[in-house]
Amino acid sequence: MIELNHRERGKPVIELRDLRRTLGEGDTAVEVLKGLNVTISQGEFCSIVGPSGSGKSTLMYLLGALDRADSGQVLIDGQDTKKLGDLELAELRNRKLGFIFQFHYLMPEFSALENVMMPMFKRGVRHSDAAERAHELLSSLGLGAKTHRPPGKLSGGEQQRVAIARALANEPLIVLGDEPTGNLDTSNADNVFAAFDKLVKEKSQTIVVVTHDLDLAARTDRIIRLVDGQVVDDGPTADVMERMRADGIVPLSSHG
Numbered sequence: 220m221i222e223l224n225h226r227e228r229g230k231p232v233i234e235l236r237d238l239r240r241t242l243g244e245g246d247t248a249v250e251v252l253k254g255l256n257v258t259i260s261q262g263e264f265c266s267i268v269g270p271s272g273s274g275k276s277t278l279m280y281l282l283g284a285l286d287r288a289d290s291g292q293v294l295i296d297g298q299d300t301k302k303l304g305d306l307e308l309a310e311l312r313n314r315k316l317g318f319i320f321q322f323h324y325l326m327p328e329f330s331a332l333e334n335v336m337m338p339m340f341k342r343g344v345r346h347s348d349a350a351e352r353a354h355e356l357l358s359s360l361g362l363g364a365k366t367h368r369p370p371g372k373l374s375g376g377e378q379q380r381v382a383i384a385r386a387l388a389n390e391p392l393i394v395l396g397d398e399p400t401g402n403l404d405t406s407n408a409d410n411v412f413a414a415f416d417k418l419v420k421e422k423s424q425t426i427v428v429v430t431h432d433l434d435l436a437a438r439t440d441r442i443i444r445l446v447d448g449q450v451v452d453d454g455p456t457a458d459v460m461e462r463m464r465a466d467g468i469v470p471l472s473s474h475g
């Protein structure tokens with residue numbers, strides 16, 4: 220029902236080449252991203268970890284084509300975002316990306332179900348199909364009984380799950396999440412990560428999430444570690460975890 224982007228596991232879908240971003244002006248200008256080189260492939264489940272202020276959100280905005288780099292390149296599915304105009308960027312976001320940010324911007328006058336249906340309407344999905352898929356998604360995230368409530372009658376964590384369902388609605392090529400489970404308890408966060416894992420394995424979607432929670436990062440396949448605007452480690456989760464442990468970074472209570 221949804222026209223899927225061409226899905227070829229292993230093909231590069233995000234390519235960063237010497238990506239640099241400076242924020243602020245004059246005396247307060249800070250080089251937040253200092254030349255990142257990263258390639259993420261179709262069907263990868265990646266987490267980005269690093270201290271507060273290391274540039275994770277800045278990077279996510281660039282990956283989401285919501286901000287422009289000062290120099291270097293961001294290629295999304297082979298397209299250099301620098302060469303796209305605002306309309307083309309909007310089209311790219313709409314067709315290929317799903318976002319889950321901490322402020323989820325749900326539409327307050329619509330129900331949870333309608334919020335999840337909305338992106339499908341934009342893609343021309345029939346009302347009954349959109350309703351069915353929205354219902355399935357919300358149910359899989361534990362909200363099956365609350366689909367008709369407006370966001371104002373849902374808890375913060377419930378709203379976050381609605382936003383996650385909305386981001387997944389069109390089965391985007393790439394799902395980007397900046398602390399997508401930041402408002403959720405452990406069991407709901409686990410549930411969401413399990414849903415992500417399923418999408419990666421079954422639909423070859425690519426998922427990139429920022430998380431502070433190393434137990435959650437441990438559930439992804441690859442960890443990219445940012446410190447002070449630079450990639451200091453990048454590799455299979457078990458390997459990066461081991462190096463972080465050697466550096467004393469993984470809390471002892473963690474079982475990743």
Ligand SMILES: Nc1ncnc2c1ncn2[C@@H]1O[C@H](COP(=O)(O)OP(=O)(O)OP(=O)(O)O)[C@@H](O)[C@H]1O
Binds near residue numbers: 251273278
């Ligand atoms: N408009 C701005 N002007 C100057 N510096 C900024 C601006 N916005 C962000 N910064 C700085 O950029 C750096 C990176 O910020 P960013 O939000 O990307 O960090 P982060 O890794 O997402 O942190 P957190 O884990 O706390 O969310 C920070 O040091 C921040 O102070």
Ligand SMILES: [Mg+2]
Binds near residue numbers: 276
């Ligand atoms: Mg951040």
